[in-house]
Amino acid sequence: MIKPLSRDQIAMRVAQDVPDGAYVNLGIGLPTLVANYVPSDREVIYHSENGILGMGPAPPKGSEDPDLINASKQYVTLLPGGCYFRHDDAFVMIRGGHIDLALLGAMQVAANGDLANWSTDNEKIPPGVGGAMDLAAGAKQVWILMEHVGRDGRPKILERCTFPLTAPAVVQRIYSSLAVIDVTPEGLLVREMVEALAFDELQEKTGARLRLANDWRPIAIAS
Amino acid sequence: MIKPLSRDQIAMRVAQDVPDGAYVNLGIGLPTLVANYVPSDREVIYHSENGILGMGPAPPKGSEDPDLINASKQYVTLLPGGCYFRHDDAFVMIRGGHIDLALLGAMQVAANGDLANWSTDNEKIPPGVGGAMDLAAGAKQVWILMEHVGRDGRPKILERCTFPLTAPAVVQRIYSSLAVIDVTPEGLLVREMVEALAFDELQEKTGARLRLANDWRPIAIAS
């Protein structure tokens, strides 16, 4: 019986790979959960595009500061050692390659690392890009967290994205609800799969050709 | 008997024209004297390219701070309301047109407002430009303070500069040791002359055609 990872389990799995001392930007939605699971012996510095380094967890109810919010407009706190800066400086950090790791959600990812995560090209819905293109173009590494397939069951990992791109060839790694997949010059390489999933089944749910790493292993979530 | 203005008298004359509330950058040398003579009922904010707004006078001997210097590398002080900022921000102010007035020295000024104040094009002396080109190109107004003629007696006001330019067509007004001259679309217009100087004599010491304003008057220095 195949059990896809829950959103929290995806976040837990990613958290294991976030290096000690890294400067990390968490995209809106699923990526924000990662902060809850980074091992306590690692010191990770969270960056927010609205001018914060050293973001801490959500404040206790009643002590929220309406002027202290993250990119998702949720209340946050500031850790000792954290600081505030101008919006333009926040993007100097992003565009200038100072962010070690951007953890982002995605609508689609292509086999060459193309990322689509800002627009479904629906003319009735006003598009919103926010800082997605800057993060995708500027961060040293871009890792994607997402469900392996869409709600309609259609693959989100494709040979070519059909939605408008956020940036071409920027994704290094995909953490999906079914697998951990590296984007390599030779294409997509499956490093890990959830228990009981056969490679053929994974390929079937994927719109691009996969290869299985020789040293692949089942996804392990520390619980 | 013609008495050219001393350096301090040139500074005194300019100081009369510096408007209340203006943001002013004082160039190296003669212009720095202006701060000594601005009437005390005017509040003028002095900018320094090394990251200071609200510079005050030189500190009393013995209380100099080696980290608090102006663009000429002289010890200064900071007035209440003054502040420090990054070097790049100091030039955002200059290049971005936020400085009301740059008071600069000059080697040569041309009738069309061309300014040469950074290089004599002598190959043996290493050239130094500092912030001169930024100030000349960026300040809202550029006024020049200088001796009317060089030490060798040759005119410094010319039809065309012979030294390398700092910026083309940027000077609005010249305060020389002999006259106050506006740079107008119709050429150089003499507004004021020192006592006892005849217009023909002034023209003789000037390498560009002058016109005398109908309402010209003798230079008056409040003493």
Place this chain on the structure above:
Amino acid sequence: MLDKRVKSVAEAVAGIRDGATVLIGGFGNAGIPVELIHAVIDHGARELTVVSNNAGSGRTDLAALLAMGRVRKIVCSYPKTSGSVAFEELYAAGRIELELVPQGTLTERIRAGGAGIGAFYTPTAVGTMLAQGKEVRRLNGHDYVLEMPIKGDFALIQAKRADRWGNLVYHASARNFGPVMASAATVTAVQAGEIVELGALDPEAIVTPGIYVHRVVCVPNPQQAGQP
């Protein structure tokens, strides 16, 4: 004497013309100059171009200005947020022009406007539809898009404290677009929670030097932005 204090929000936005470009600070509901925006509403200026990260939420401040049909065009990075009903209605009806700009490009274009930079090349949006129609140039082995500066006739921003020279400090992430917008407008109007004596702000900690600020009005207890 240099005194940038004005007595009312009306005075702070006086002279704003129909067709003006207005830079409005804030990100989410933090740092939005609510009272200044309402002063623009009361002033009556129309056909405005608004430059702001978001496009308003709820029914007050920017959302109210939009709902009254006073904005011809909005330049922003993320118009659709929870509660951006006013904007969405106008957009669906084709009654507002949207120029969508990646957030880092938006801040950098405003900075360029304030810094006297004529244009710049940025890697952001290369290879995407937001670079369509723009010059792309290869520099040092990478592709960049040419982007133009943004300047405002007015900037409306919120600060925590100010002095009479217009020096400003902010609070937490409400700082966001304030400093960069202040540098890029002909008239920068600030609503400050408090106005302190000259010299009371630490010269090492002033975030926006007064040179960028033209009018300061004290609004001790500002409304929260984005109210429904």
Place this chain on the structure above:
Amino acid sequence: MLDKRVKSVAEAVAGIRDGATVLIGGFGNAGIPVELIHAVIDHGARELTVVSNNAGSGRTDLAALLAMGRVRKIVCSYPKTSGSVAFEELYAAGRIELELVPQGTLTERIRAGGAGIGAFYTPTAVGTMLAQGKEVRRLNGHDYVLEMPIKGDFALIQAKRADRWGNLVYHASARNFGPVMASAATVTAVQAGEIVELGALDPEAIVTPGIYVHRVVCVPNPQQAGQP
């Protein structure tokens, strides 16, 4: 644990290679990282390209590095100052290359290096010999010169206080090039007068966020720069 403190100035400049580009903070004698420059002298790296506003004065720090023939090229705005004897001798002898850059263009090129900007158009130097050989472009009715970013392999800067995350504050006009250079180097090494506990620096008043800093060494009583 994120700990950028190192125990010695030698450790702070370790790994600097022959041929490296080194950004060195300071304006006049304020903010010059004297001890870090002497650590580079002791380290032995040669054929350096130095980016600095001035070209040293007296016989210590940058002037000493120059006098030892360790600098191939200097990029600066104002090499000739009172006391810049070491540089002047090398220049007269044709033993050093000088790239003269207007000061505002120098800071902006370094900022572009740190900010990921591919190139920018500036009005400074248009119509002068410092624009010769460079692209000039008319934008919005004015002429601008195209300028390229500057990045360093190392940046050496001086700060007043630091913490173990590399957050920095400065003192008065010694701030000058420190923040912008910190953002533009692969390795930013800082000599700080004091290293304080994490959280001791006011988050509203930190000037250089630690993300730009890689190594911090405490030098409590730095030498004055430019000694004869």
